[in-house]
Amino acid sequence: MRMESPDSEKPVFTLNKVKFKDILYIKKLTIKEKKTTAIVGRSGSGKTTLLKLLNKLISPYGGTIYYRDIPLEAIDAVTLRREVVMMPQTPVIFEGNIRENLLIGLKFSEKKLPPDNKLMDMLHVVGLDKKLDEPAHRLSGGEKQRLALARVMLMEPRVWLLDEPSSALDKDTEDLVMQKVVDFGRRNESSIVFVTHSSPMAWKYAEEMIEIENGEIVSIKQNQHA
């Protein structure tokens, strides 16, 4: 369920003097709708905290976060998360087989479940050549990460929050998967916000790159080539 009709001119998130403990302080930030945005920074810089704040998994100690001009406090957390879906850095694998793991996001969001052929298509997009009945816990770290990505893609959320989405993938697989994920998101007119410690990766796929250092934004760069 989408909250209102999409409007490409509007920012998807606006942050105003947002503070979280001594980990993060963002004076002003706008994340644009239907764009791919990279949040870049070293380990411990506050990148994951920012994603969690946008997913309302944690709440700021001060300031306001707006989602499509509505303050997050005014939006029901579960309703928001069904539209603004987050994928953690360590992929979460639930009990059951690959099919059950693909469908679980849709079940949580109480959305219609697709047939098996659509699930297979999604596995193909992320380059995972596995049968739907295979137990998910047997997959390798990289395969679990791709399964988690496919799960989010199936949900077709308005906003994707991806925390180091390719950290467990080798370079070739990372290129293949990230390009397909970004293309898929653009085709669906989704906004993608991904966290990475790798500037080259951010430059390759993001239209905007936000650099964070010690919990504060140090630069925001536009990228015409992504």
Add this chain to the structure above:
Amino acid sequence: MHKNGIVDIELLQLIAAYAYVIVLLAIVRIMGIKREKIIVASTIRMTLQLIIAGYVLIYLFNHPSFWFLILLFFLMEGFAINNTFKRVKVPLNKELKIITAYSLIGGTTLSLMYFLLVVIGSDTWNDPRYFIPIAGMLIGNSMTGISLGINRLIDSMRTERDRVEGALMLGATPKMASKDIVNKAFDASILPTINSMLGMGIVFLPGMMTGQILSGTSPLIAIKYQIAIMLGILGSVAFTVLIFVHKAYKVFFNKEAQLVLPDETEEKRTRKE
């Protein structure tokens, strides 16, 4: 000595039973297992508790009083609640303590009333001979069940934190996100009762039934009582734990559907990124 076909245990025979424990203590000491104190303490405590219980029961059987019965019932519940708090490995917050208390009282009262009014018969429901032992069995087993349930629920909320948060990130409600944990806590709680039912009559004869047979009751009557009481225990444990888990999981979430574990700060976790 035989009294009305019942073999009574003389004082000397009872002392012989204690001597058996002294043999056990000697073995434990020789093997270097440092559990002498707990064995002695629990033997003394059990003896004192049973002597007091025996005299209270004699008084109650001779002077049946409805209000005294109710008072005794709530005393038993109080001890069971307090014992449950002691058995839980971590300190419980106020909310969890309240949920534990009303789950135990609710689950056992419901089962006890059904058992006494429907199974035993409405005219004898407040007879101390039925009320006290049955209440004791239901409360005791429910106490064990809920203790296991609390420990499992708290442990799993901690160890499976990533999975719960992973579900929340995908739009799950707190109920959906903790469904597996709630189910596992329920399983852990009723497993001892289920195992006991499976072994009953083959691996062992249950205490209540053995007691009845030793006191001269026909095994067939003893079996009927045992079946009924076992089903009562199963229902009591299940209801107690069901009430508990379906209320208790909510304590771990705030109104923003965020997972909140009281003793672990978000700061520590976020720093790990």
